Amino acid sequence: SPSLESLNKQLNNCGISEPLTPFPGSNPTTNPVDVYRCYIAHVLAPITGVELELVYPALEWTQNLEKGDLILAAPRLRIPGKNPSELTKEWAEKFPENPYVRSPTAAGTFLQFYFKKDVLSKLVLSSILSRKSAYGPIDTGKGKRVIVEFSSPNIAKPFHAGHLRSTIIGGFLSNLYESCGWDVIRMNYLGDWGKQFGILGVGYKRFGSEEKLLEDPINHLFEVYVAINKVVEQEKEAEKNKAAEKGEKQISNGPTDQEALEFFFKMEHGSEECIAMWKRFRELSIEKYKATYSRLNISYDVYSGESQVSKESMERAGEMMREMGISSESDGAIVVDFKPHAKKLGKAVVQKKDGTTLYLTRDIGAAMERYEKYKFDKMIYVVACQQDLHLQQLFMILKLLKLDWADRLTHVNFGMVLGMSSRRGTVVFLDDILADARDKMHEVMRKNEEKYKQVEDPEMVADVVGRTAVMIQDMSGKRINNYTFDMARMTSFEGDTGPYLQYAHSRLCSIQRKSGIPIPELLNADFSLLTEDHAINLIRCLAQYPDVLQNTLKTLEPTTVVTYLFKMTHLLSSSYDVLRVIGEEPRLSAARMALYESARQVLNNGMRLLGLTPVERM
Numbered sequence: 001s002p003s004l005e006s007l008n009k010q011l012n013n014c015g016i017s018e019p020l021t022p023f024p025g026s027n028p029t030t031n032p033v034d035v036y037r038c039y040i041a042h043v044l045a046p047i048t049g050v051e052l053e054l055v056y057p058a059l060e061w062t063q064n065l066e067k068g069d070l071i072l073a074a075p076r077l078r079i080p081g082k083n084p085s086e087l088t089k090e091w092a093e094k095f096p097e098n099p100y101v102r103s104p105t106a107a108g109t110f111l112q113f114y115f116k117k118d119v120l121s122k123l124v125l126s127s128i129l130s131r132k133s134a135y136g137p138i139d140t141g142k143g144k145r146v147i148v149e150f151s152s153p154n155i156a157k158p159f160h161a162g163h164l165r166s167t168i169i170g171g172f173l174s175n176l177y178e179s180c181g182w183d184v185i186r187m188n189y190l191g192d193w194g195k196q197f198g199i200l201g202v203g204y205k206r207f208g209s210e211e212k213l214l215e216d217p218i219n220h221l222f223e224v225y226v227a228i229n230k231v232v233e234q235e236k237e238a239e240k241n242k243a244a245e246k247g248e249k250q251i252s253n254g255p256t257d258q259e260a261l262e263f264f265f266k267m268e269h270g271s272e273e274c275i276a277m278w279k280r281f282r283e284l285s286i287e288k289y290k291a292t293y294s295r296l297n298i299s300y301d302v303y304s305g306e307s308q309v310s311k312e313s314m315e316r317a318g319e320m321m322r323e324m325g326i327s328s329e330s331d332g333a334i335v336v337d338f339k340p341h342a343k344k345l346g347k348a349v350v351q352k353k354d355g356t357t358l359y360l361t362r363d364i365g366a367a368m369e370r371y372e373k374y375k376f377d378k379m380i381y382v383v384a385c386q387q388d389l390h391l392q393q394l395f396m397i398l399k400l401l402k403l404d405w406a407d408r409l410t411h412v413n414f415g416m417v418l419g420m421s422s423r424r425g426t427v428v429f430l431d432d433i434l435a436d437a438r439d440k441m442h443e444v445m446r447k448n449e450e451k452y453k454q455v456e457d458p459e460m461v462a463d464v465v466g467r468t469a470v471m472i473q474d475m476s477g478k479r480i481n482n483y484t485f486d487m488a489r490m491t492s493f494e495g496d497t498g499p500y501l502q503y504a505h506s507r508l509c510s511i512q513r514k515s516g517i518p519i520p521e522l523l524n525a526d527f528s529l530l531t532e533d534h535a536i537n538l539i540r541c542l543a544q545y546p547d548v549l550q551n552t553l554k555t556l557e558p559t560t561v562v563t564y565l566f567k568m569t570h571l572l573s574s575s576y577d578v579l580r581v582i583g584e585e586p587r588l589s590a591a592r593m594a595l596y597e598s599a600r601q602v603l604n605n606g607m608r609l610l611g612l613t614p615v616e617r618m
C-alpha cells in the first residue's frame, strides 16, 4: 500500500511544499479527498479557533458537485452567539492562497471548497491508475468480523422475489465489507426443517422420481411438494364435509397430513431412514443452489439452516428466558410478552404445547451459536420487511437476555417486487428469471444487426447483461421501496439500466483498444493537458468514489453506489464528443486515454462490488 512518504513526494512535485500531517483516522494515501481534508482542516482550525477534531469531520463530500468538492456547514463547528453566515464570509476571506483549493465560497451558512485542477488530476488519476482494483475501498474494518446472513430460501418451496432481493443485497453488502478489510462470513440460513419436510417425505414416497431428483432437485422437490399438498388439501376438505354432515367438529386433517406429522416426528427423534432422506434432499438442493448463486458471483462460507440449530442451545435459551423472567407459561405453551418493553412487539410463542420449537426459537438458538463460534463484531440479517416484527422480537429477546453482543445485530430489510412472473407462472424460480432476462436481452441485442455481428459470443453476453439488468433494477431504488418487475424496461439501453452501465464499460474498453496506447504507459501521461470542464468534472466525480463507499457503509443501500455510477457514466456520455482520443496530438490522446481508463477502472470496481461482471464487448 502506498506510503505517506511517496505521497508527500508527489505533493511536493505538485508544488505543495508543506508535508501532510494526517488527521488520526484519515486515509490520505488511499483516499485523495482526505489529502484535502487534512490540509483544509489544518488551515481552518486556527482561522475558526475551533479544534482540529471538530473541523476535520465537518468537511463533508457533496452529492452535487456544483456545491463544491467539500463543504462545511458552519453550525457544525458550534461557535456560540455568532451568525453562521457572517462567520463563513469571514473565514472565506481569511483562507490563504494555496496550490490545492481555490479561495472558498461563502454560501449562506456553508463554506464551499473547490479543488484546483492540476493537483487534483495528478492525485486522483495516478491513484486510480496505480491502485487499480484497489481504488475505492478503505481498510476501516481490519481485524473485525461480520456475518452477513442472506438469501436463506426454503427447501422444497419456491425461491421467491424476497429471496432474490436478499441474495442481491446481501451479496453486495458482503462484497462491500470485505473490500473494506472486514473478515466476512457469508451465511445462508436455509429453511430446511419443520413440518413441510414431513409432507415432502411422504410426498416423495408417492410421487418422487430418482431420475428427476438427480436432474433437477429444486424443481422436482417443489413439484412433489405441490402434488402432495393438493392431496392434503383434498383430504382436509373431505374431512370437513364429513364432519359437517355429522354436525361434528372437525378433528382430523386426513390420513396424509397425519402421516406427514409422523414423518416429521420421526425426523425430530432421529429416525435414520427419515433423516437420510431429508439429508439427501438438502444436499442435492444445496448443490443446485451453489450453481445458481455462482451465476450471481456469490459463494457462501456456510450453509447453515434451521435444521442445524442444536437442541441444547435452544434449551439453554429457554432456561435463561425462564430464569430471567422473560418468558412465562400460557396454556401449556411458553410465551414472551413484549408489552412491558415495547408495546408494538406484542406477544410471541417460543415453545408450543407439544414441546416443539418454532421459527423464532430456532433463530434465538442460532444467534447464540453463531456468537460462540464466530465472535462476530457485527451480524447482518438481510430479510424482507414482512419479517420486521420477527426480527425485532428476536433482537429484543437477545437484549433482554443481556447478551452483550445483542447490539451488534442489524436487520437490513427491503420491500416487495410486484408483478413478477416467469415461464412457469407466478411461482418464480431464480434460474427462470435469469433465463428470461437472457432471452429478452438477446432479442434486444439482435435488433442492432451491425453490432450484433461483431459480438463474439452473443449468448454469453446476453446472459451476463441480462443478469445485470435484473440486478440493477433491484438495486436502483431505496431498499425499502417496492418496485415493479419490468422486463422491457430493465433490458432497455435507454435510461438508468443495467445494459446502459454495461454499454458504458464496453465502450471505454473499445476506446482503449482503438487508441492502441498500452495501459501501463498511461501513468506517465501529462494530466495537466486535461483542461476542459468535462474532463475536470469527471475527475472530480472519480475523486468521490472512496467517500461514496464510506457513505455506503452507513446507508447499507446498494443505490448509494448505483446512483453514483449512473452520475459518473452520464458525465462520461457527455464527454465523448468533447474529449476525443483518436486522431488527436499523441500527448493529448494519452492524457485523455488516462482519464477514460480511470473512469473505466472506477466503473469496473463499482460494478464488481455490486456483484456484476463487466463486459468488454457487447
Ligand code: ARG
Pocket (backbone or CB within 6 Å): 149, 152, 153, 154, 189, 190, 191, 363, 381, 383
Ligand atoms: N427462510 C426464511 C424465509 O424464507 C428466511 C430466513 C431469514 N433469516 C432468519 N434468520 N430468520 O422466510
